[in-house]
Amino acid sequence: MPPEAALGFVDPRTGRPGSGATRRQLNAAVPSLRRRVGRTLYRLLLRAALGMHAVWVVLGRKLRPVRSQRAPDGVDLLLTAMFHSESWIRAQLEPLARAPNCRTIWLITTTRLPPLPKLHPVYPPRWLIRCTGRSTARLIVFAWTAVRRRPHIIGGFHLLVNGLVADALASWLGVRSLYISTGGPMEVIDGGIWAENRLFAKIETPAPVIERRLFQAVGRFSQVVVRGSRAREVFRSRGAFNPIEVITGGIDGVTFAPPLTPPDIDLIFTGRLAEIKRIDVFLRTVRLVRDAVPSVSAIIVGDGERRTALEALARELDLGDCITFAGHQADVAGWLRRSKIFVLTSDSEGLALSLMEAMMCGLPAVVSDVGDLGDLVEDGVNGYLVQRRSPEAFAERICELLLNEDKLAANSRAARQAALRHETGRVARRWDEILEQEASRPR
Numbered sequence: 001m002p003p004e005a006a007l008g009f010v011d012p013r014t015g016r017p018g019s020g021a022t023r024r025q026l027n028a029a030v031p032s033l034r035r036r037v038g039r040t041l042y043r044l045l046l047r048a049a050l051g052m053h054a055v056w057v058v059l060g061r062k063l064r065p066v067r068s069q070r071a072p073d074g075v076d077l078l079l080t081a082m083f084h085s086e087s088w089i090r091a092q093l094e095p096l097a098r099a100p101n102c103r104t105i106w107l108i109t110t111t112r113l114p115p116l117p118k119l120h121p122v123y124p125p126r127w128l129i130r131c132t133g134r135s136t137a138r139l140i141v142f143a144w145t146a147v148r149r150r151p152h153i154i155g156g157f158h159l160l161v162n163g164l165v166a167d168a169l170a171s172w173l174g175v176r177s178l179y180i181s182t183g184g185p186m187e188v189i190d191g192g193i194w195a196e197n198r199l200f201a202k203i204e205t206p207a208p209v210i211e212r213r214l215f216q217a218v219g220r221f222s223q224v225v226v227r228g229s230r231a232r233e234v235f236r237s238r239g240a241f242n243p244i245e246v247i248t249g250g251i252d253g254v255t256f257a258p259p260l261t262p263p264d265i266d267l268i269f270t271g272r273l274a275e276i277k278r279i280d281v282f283l284r285t286v287r288l289v290r291d292a293v294p295s296v297s298a299i300i301v302g303d304g305e306r307r308t309a310l311e312a313l314a315r316e317l318d319l320g321d322c323i324t325f326a327g328h329q330a331d332v333a334g335w336l337r338r339s340k341i342f343v344l345t346s347d348s349e350g351l352a353l354s355l356m357e358a359m360m361c362g363l364p365a366v367v368s369d370v371g372d373l374g375d376l377v378e379d380g381v382n383g384y385l386v387q388r389r390s391p392e393a394f395a396e397r398i399c400e401l402l403l404n405e406d407k408l409a410a411n412s413r414a415a416r417q418a419a420l421r422h423e424t425g426r427v428a429r430r431w432d433e434i435l436e437q438e439a440s441r442p443r
Helices: 023-030 033-063 086-098 125-132 134-149 159-173 208-218 229-237 279-292 308-314 332-337 352-362 393-402 405-422 424-440
Strands: 075-080 102-108 117-120 152-157 176-181 223-226 244-246 265-270 299-303 324-325 341-345 365-368 383-386
Touching: 033 208, 075 134, 075 159, 075 176, 086 102, 086 152, 086 244, 086 352, 086 424, 102 134, 102 424, 125 134, 125 229, 125 299, 134 159, 152 159, 152 393, 159 176, 223 229, 229 244, 265 279, 265 332, 279 299, 299 308, 299 332, 308 324, 324 383, 332 341, 332 352, 341 393, 352 365, 352 405, 365 393, 383 393, 393 405
Parallel strands: 075 102, 075 152, 102 117, 152 176, 176 223, 223 244, 265 299, 265 341, 299 324, 341 365, 365 383
Antiparallel strands: none
16 A cells, blocks of 8 residues: 555545546546547656756756855745635745744735735736736746845745746755645645646546656755645655655634634535535535434535535435535634534545634534544544545534534534644744754755
């Protein structure tokens, strides 16, 4: 069994992330000859590109030794990312900005950012976006800003392709590179086909050579930051012996606080309505819970490409009187405070921001035992880790809490205490330690 399977990043029965067949898998099951040839050529192109990237980085490191990594008043960082929501932005950037050893963050993005201290967003011009597309325009501006600003650290959220570009730039500018892995090894496993990246999704089926080269690329960064201990263990097991630190997003413990009034919603899911979240399992779970708790109520907060199909499934399961699709909501904390139990039925996760927010509000969590979720959820103490990702298994654990008020209250208190480890101030101190180490560490 591969280490990533044993650690919960893939299904050990199939060797793939999760148990549900994705559209990509179904399409690839019986490909046409033309499609097979095209896929093979595309794989060869990606393999060549990753090989050239490795040569570029190694050669740059030899010819351009890393210069001093700190100014008298702190470290300047240049980062790039695609952001999904304002809460995600704040969770990732606010702890870093609050670190005393951080002087400036230049962030290249196409998403309008909320004001944060030390943060200087740089947006690609509209004409460049029209000519090249959003992602390409962002990376062009990222490269130009790196050459112009010469920061101490250049980094990217996600490996594909932000992290790869960041390491290539850093190697020839004589600065340190940073890869912030929000998706964990799922960004690399099978050659990146599960990473929701258009370029690497085109290879469609597992590509061992590309996977190996991506793991090697992770090992060349000056610093890697992952969200959980399982992710670090997988990268270590695949040969990444560079510094790898576990730093989660930071949650505002005041905004995300326990309720002052009794909750009126039993179950809640918050997040993107994406295939990998397996919200179909959540809906079938609600249907089973209703047999034991007829008055059960559930809400889904979030939006995405699966919403229409999921609403149709809810009607098919006759859940109209107990399930609500709230769509995108600005005040997620308000909905969490109205709820009793957080449920996450994903096939794959890092240490989910939605889980941290829910537990900070005092919600016990019933979640899939995948990825890094076990870093926060202690089985039977502040929720449950469900190993067999089936509606029956989730429903059994949920009913244990809903039908026992004392157990629900005890798990709720423990959830809040566990989540406080990820309060913004504490995460800021972890970032400060990393920046201090980066400033003093010789290459």
